[in-house]
Amino acid sequence: MTVATARSGPPRPGPDGPGRLPRAPQEAAEAVLAAVEELIGELRQIGVPVSTSESIDAVRSLEYTDPLQPDQLRAALAAALVKSHRHGRAFDTVFDLFFSPGPRPSQDGGPAPDADGTPVRGRLAARLAGAGDTELRDLLVRVLDQRDDLGLRAVTAELVDRHARIRPGQPVAGTLAVQRTFRAVEPDDLRERLAGLSGGADGSPVSGLRVRLAAEEADRRVERLRQEIETEVRRRLVEDRGAAAVARSLRSALPEDLDFLTASTAELAALRAALAPLPAQLAGRLSATRRRARRGPLDFRRTVRASLSAGGVPVRLAFRPPRPAKPELVLLADISGSVATFAGFTLHLAQALRTQFRVVRSFVFVDGTDEVTDLLAGSDGAVEAARRIDESGSGVRLDGRSDYGNALRGFWDRWGTQVGSRSIVVVLGDARTNYRSPSVESLSELRQRAGRVYWLNPEPRAAWGSGDSVMDQYAPHCDDVVECRNIRQLRQFIERLA
Amino acid sequence: MPAADEYDGAGHRFTTPLEVADSLAAVGYIADPRISGAVFLAGRLGKPLLAEGPAGTGKTELAKALSRVTGARLIRLQCYEGLDESKALYEWDYRKQLLRIHASRDAAAEQWQALERDIFSEEYLLARPLLEAIRSEDDVVLLIDEVDRLDIETEALLLEVLSDFQVSIPELGTVAARRRPLVLLTSNNSRELSDALKRRCLFLHIGYPGAEREREIVRSAVPGISEHLATQLTQVVLSLRGLQLKKKPSVSETIDWARTLLLFESSELDPADVVAALPVLLKHQSDIELATRELGRVPS
Ligand SMILES: Nc1ncnc2c1ncn2[C@@H]1O[C@H](COP(=O)(O)OP(=O)(O)O)[C@@H](O)[C@H]1O
Ligand SMILES: [Mg+2]
16 A cells, blocks of 8 residues: 555644654554555565564654654655665555555646645646647656756656556566656757757857766656656556555566576666676685684694793784685686676676685686686776677687687696695586587586695576586586576676685 | 664754754855755655765865864774775773783683683774764764775775664674764775775765855855855866866865965965966866966967
């Protein structure tokens, strides 16, 4: 349910003391409370952790929040419930559903039912309904240019009326309706008009810089329109089916849970953003773990010898040298089409963490194996890394379809002797051999030389060994085979390496 | 634990989020609804507020501004790797203790017990920021700055203060806050903080401000600047933040640049100004080169 109907008078300092709002009418308060509980349920459902004490904070915050001020409610609930910036977007989406600001203004000119809606908006809506498409468009440009938020909301409502073609009762997330409306406003042309209005209007010379700034400002306004359309469409879906149902249709994975193999282009951008702070965070974690282990065990002999000069009191303890600090990391990544994204992210991450290891060496394969350590050394970011590997044509010998057998044998023959007991070898890939010979013995030999051998597989565990996957044949020759479908799992694995 | 409302303290004086925003603006801090809402709630619920975000976005400044607004004393614990109990909470003044022991070395055996009680009394205690904040008679804003620089094990030192507003000293007992301090923790997110710590705090992400808020910040920090110039300047900074830079310019850099421009009495930004300013705004040579190339180019 939504709290579109949860209304009460404006807040006055009540008898309950300063800062505490006057008791809202019982019914409204219960509606807000119910919506908060549903919101928490939905957050947990999509994987945002909310503890009991956090939900208590959220409920307590209602006492000090004016339910008619969505901004206040949003700030309070976010502060109480969301403890990581990564989950901020998911929270905002869910919040908008459960606390959408009521139905749009009626067209009869009567007072709008919203708190912020003045009767003016009702009249405006009526006028908009009568406007032709060109007139509406001119108005749209004007409200965007003048940042008239109230006007923008009214114009958007009208645009959605005309173009969204929302059919009631459909279990949809509204993506298509948003796209239809957005395409109908011809965003490119809109951008040009807006940029034209703000650039060079005061007669000063037009430079490349000014054009750029004007274009970017126009982009931001058009993006604002897109968001407004999205909000309006969702508001109507909520009116139609209720917030909980729409939330279910909208449910999407958190960035750390997005699947490497199936992510869309937009999701890849979110993935990349979630990956960006990871090297710094993991580096802190890895070096902290090592620091704890820095002191070796107590060396009794040296301690006793040192104590002689202090009359036998062990004033100075001597320690054995710590265990060998940094291991060497050897990555061996399948970069054929299906798993290329996963390989790119992981190679880049390892590269960014190179100071945490004695050395990081990266190899890639499709049907042959090449070393790309130097190629990666100078690249900033996963995208750049992937581009460099692509352009060099690394790993490809023949037809460009994965040949694990050939790749493993090639690695073993050429670099096998350079692997030693301090090497951690990590193979990245789905172990799908295209029904070619897997050369299991190469992996087995590698295991005997290396300190440890891990295999990270980006496919769901259930798919291992099915079809041309020979994961089950390789598995006995690895210290561990780890399912690695998303950033959460990748992160857990790297933390284990310390 | 008594309800927060039974306490009085620096955070308790605001009656609405709007009042928080207005009072902060009056001392030169420009908040948005998220910031003022979180601060308000922290004060009302009597809970610490953890502000996280990139460097130079006004996290530390928020604590300072809150101290200015409330008139409460600002006590700051700057975190760093290796910070320990004796620097964060308290330490026994062992020099003074030794002197005292030395002075009474001829005392009879039965007096030793009294002596021991004596040298572990408040008189021999050196209060560090956390204890100082808890013990204070006046209102306090406690800033625990850059918690992410603590080792994860050391975070545990903070927990008792954050949840119970008290410090336990084995030799003395428990010292509880008489007036609840307004506690602000900051983090640059260089590592994930423990769940135990996050659960005890309300959370606020402070990112780079939007164009309008940044313009207001500039106008408040550099009073002489024209609205037109402030607008242009923040647009350039926003544009820079959109590039793939190693380090994005922060609010403090925007302000530095605004000050320089005012010094040269510019009234209109031209591309030469921008290129000249890049070393103020950006820290890496490769970023400066990228920006020089990009900002000169006309987007297609
Ligand atoms: N909202 C704001 N209002 C006023 N000044 C701000 C604001 N945000 C940042 N600043 C300015 O930016 C500078 C850097 O902010 P600071 O608090 O030190 O950043 P950090 O987030 O790294 O702690 C401050 O000295 C202040 O001048
Ligand atoms: Mg700071």
